[in-house]
Amino acid sequence: MSEPAPAAPAVTDAERAELRRHGMLLTSIEELCDWGRSHSVWPLQFGLACCAIEMIAASMARFDIARFGSEVFRPSPRQADLLIVSGTVTKKMAPMVVRIWNQMPEPKYCIAMGACAISGGPFKQGYNVLKGIDRFVPVDIYVPGCPPRPEALLHGLIKLQEKIRGQRLGTPAPSECPVPEYAAHDLDPTKNPQLWQPPVLVRKEGA
Amino acid sequence: MNPSGLPPLASLPGPQIRAVHDELHGDLLELSMGPHHPSTHGVFRMVVTLDGETVVKLKPVFGYLHRNHEKIAEGASYLGSMPYTDRLDYLCSMTNNWSYALAVERLAGQAVSERAEYVRVILAELTRLLNHTCLAGFLLQDGGASGTPLMYAFREREKILDLFESLSGSRMMCNYQRFGGCRADPSPAWLDSARALVDGYGRFLDEYEALLTGNEILMARTQGIGRLSPQLAVSAGVTGPMLRAAGVGYDIRKVDGYGFYPRFTFRVPIGADGDTYDRYMVRILEMRESIGILRQALRDIPAGPILDPKAKQRGLRPKAGEVYSRIEGPKGEIGFFLISDGGPNPYRYRVRPPSLINLTILEDMCLGQSIADSVVILGSVDIVLGEVDR
Numbered sequence: 001m002s003e004p005a006p007a008a009p010a011v012t013d014a015e016r017a018e019l020r021r022h023g024m025l026l027t028s029i030e031e032l033c034d035w036g037r038s039h040s041v042w043p044l045q046f047g048l049a050c051c052a053i054e055m056i057a058a059s060m061a062r063f064d065i066a067r068f069g070s071e072v073f074r075p076s077p078r079q080a081d082l083l084i085v086s087g088t089v090t091k092k093m094a095p096m097v098v099r100i101w102n103q104m105p106e107p108k109y110c111i112a113m114g115a116c117a118i119s120g121g122p123f124k125q126g127y128n129v130l131k132g133i134d135r136f137v138p139v140d141i142y143v144p145g146c147p148p149r150p151e152a153l154l155h156g157l158i159k160l161q162e163k164i165r166g167q168r169l170g171t172p173a174p175s176e177c178p179v180p181e182y183a184a185h186d187l188d189p190t191k192n193p194q195l196w197q198p199p200v201l202v203r204k205e206g207a
Numbered sequence: 208m209n210p211s212g213l214p215p216l217a218s219l220p221g222p223q224i225r226a227v228h229d230e231l232h233g234d235l236l237e238l239s240m241g242p243h244h245p246s247t248h249g250v251f252r253m254v255v256t257l258d259g260e261t262v263v264k265l266k267p268v269f270g271y272l273h274r275n276h277e278k279i280a281e282g283a284s285y286l287g288s289m290p291y292t293d294r295l296d297y298l299c300s301m302t303n304n305w306s307y308a309l310a311v312e313r314l315a316g317q318a319v320s321e322r323a324e325y326v327r328v329i330l331a332e333l334t335r336l337l338n339h340t341c342l343a344g345f346l347l348q349d350g351g352a353s354g355t356p357l358m359y360a361f362r363e364r365e366k367i368l369d370l371f372e373s374l375s376g377s378r379m380m381c382n383y384q385r386f387g388g389c390r391a392d393p394s395p396a397w398l399d400s401a402r403a404l405v406d407g408y409g410r411f412l413d414e415y416e417a418l419l420t421g422n423e424i425l426m427a428r429t430q431g432i433g434r435l436s437p438q439l440a441v442s443a444g445v446t447g448p449m450l451r452a453a454g455v456g457y458d459i460r461k462v463d464g465y466g467f468y469p470r471f472t473f474r475v476p477i478g479a480d481g482d483t484y485d486r487y488m489v490r491i492l493e494m495r496e497s498i499g500i501l502r503q504a505l506r507d508i509p510a511g512p513i514l515d516p517k518a519k520q521r522g523l524r525p526k527a528g529e530v531y532s533r534i535e536g537p538k539g540e541i542g543f544f545l546i547s548d549g550g551p552n553p554y555r556y557r558v559r560p561p562s563l564i565n566l567t568i569l570e571d572m573c574l575g576q577s578i579a580d581s582v583v584i585l586g587s588v589d590i591v592l593g594e595v596d597r
């Protein structure tokens with residue numbers, strides 16, 4: 001979704017609150033649409049590792065992700081809005097994750113759940129572990145933890161909803177990501193340079 | 208020696224492709240299930256060759272979650288590998304911890320305090336309850352009962368996880384066992400809440416069984432499906448509830464008598480047919496026995512230190528040698544093989560994963576069954592990919 005600079009509102013928030021107090025709702029199509037979209041995020045039923053169990057727990061009785069409108073876990077990426085990368089992405093698995101992301105329809109979002117999906121986590125030094133899914137897929141929300149508690153995932157979901165409500169309608173920027181190849185020694189390419197660049201280390205003078 | 212006294216495997220028919228190619232039967236269809244498939248319990252892939260709906264060939268493909276656990280552990284200190292064992296079979300971190308701690312204790316010649324042995328038994332049996340309850344839920348999920356049994360299972364899982372969390376600080380990745388004991392001493396209040404949970408668990412199992420065991424659909428979907436012969440189970444090294452469902456009474460708690468298991472009275476349930484229903488039923492019966500063990504352990508637990516403060520944890524350098532330890536995990540024999548060269552980290556570190564070895568006979572169980580049944584059979588094997596691929 002493109003995000004143009006917001007124009008000065010014709011009706012201020014205080015005036016709208018006053019109208020709402022009188023039982024009148026003044027809104028725009030954009031806001032109504034975003035409000036609806038943010039409360040009906042359908043995640044992909046896609047478990048990778050340990051975090052997947054906590055993702056399932058989040059959808060079960062105690063934590064009940066249905067309170068936030070996201071209980072409809074879809075097995076098919078064609079029907080899903082949200083990719084929860086729940087666990088370690090290995091180099092063998094990374095092409096599939098990117099392909100699944102490409103198969104999801106726009107607008108789509110990605111939550112990197114757990115330390116492994118964010119950075120490789122405790123398995124970062126492993127020769128077969130991808131050091132963060134954000135090297136190949138644009139990540140909206142990072143949920144840290146090993147594994148994150150279900151509450152943390154719900155918090156990430158609420159943050160995602162806030163992000164969706166801040167978006168404006170428009171033609172979505174195509175976010176088809178090139179699928180890496182599982183080559184003989186590493187993924188080829190090892191990252192998507194448009195999405196991720198290695199941090200630049202600056203050495204202080206005299207240090 | 209053949210421990211079960213059964214005829215050798217060579218007398219059994221091996222896997223065969225039985226498809227007929229003619230105008231009536233048509234071509235075979237090769238179908239790749241996974242690694243992203245809702246019924247493969249994670250990132251497992253099976254390449255299934257189908258004749259109509261019948262499975263004529265099944266090739267499991269592993270490695271989508273190969274996280275280099277063993278290689279990382281060879282570079283880490285002995286204690287540093289303990290948190291990684293949590294992430295092997297991430298439903299049963301307590302039993303993984305125990306098996307690894309047992310290996311290092313044997314290597315370093317450390318004694319375990321009596322209270323710690325009791326706590327280990329309590330936690331292992333709670334883990335068994337947790338694992339088997341969730342397994343039944345997932346199995347029914349695979350059979351098409353989406354939601355309800357799994358909801359019940361996770362309700363109980365949360366209660367057990369509350370106990371784990373109040374004891375170890377973490378819900379799933381407990382990192383609780385130490386060499387020579389356990390990390391934290393359970394308080395009397397903790398033991399009381401564990402007793403309350405154990406007292407209520409039998410009632411939950413009654414409810415669960417009323418929902419499932421006599422259910423006509425469950426029986427139709429599982430009875431006679433995915434038979435595993437005891438000969439094949441023994442030859443393939445299958446362990447745990449799958450082996451016992453096939454009719455072989457082999458339980459490491461009885462055979463090795465590790466920990467304080469010889470002090471407890473419990474029975475080992477055995478299946479008669481080796482089909483999916485038996486594998487479900489053996490787990491339900493094992494949970495009933497676990498409740499009995501938990502009652503005895505929570506009654507008899509002595510006071511005393513949980514961990515000798517002089518027991519060395521960090522900077523452990525066991526003398527050169529090798530050791531294999533195994534315990535009866537909820538999924539089967541979880542073992543650790545360590546070689547020490549006297550250094551601060553193991554020279555070789557190898558895990559014997561029960562899920563992987565139980566999975567090797569998947570094709571034999573699925574041949575001739577329908578594709579929908581192969582999903583249920585896979586569910587009854589009880590795999591966790593963190594352990595299969597490591």
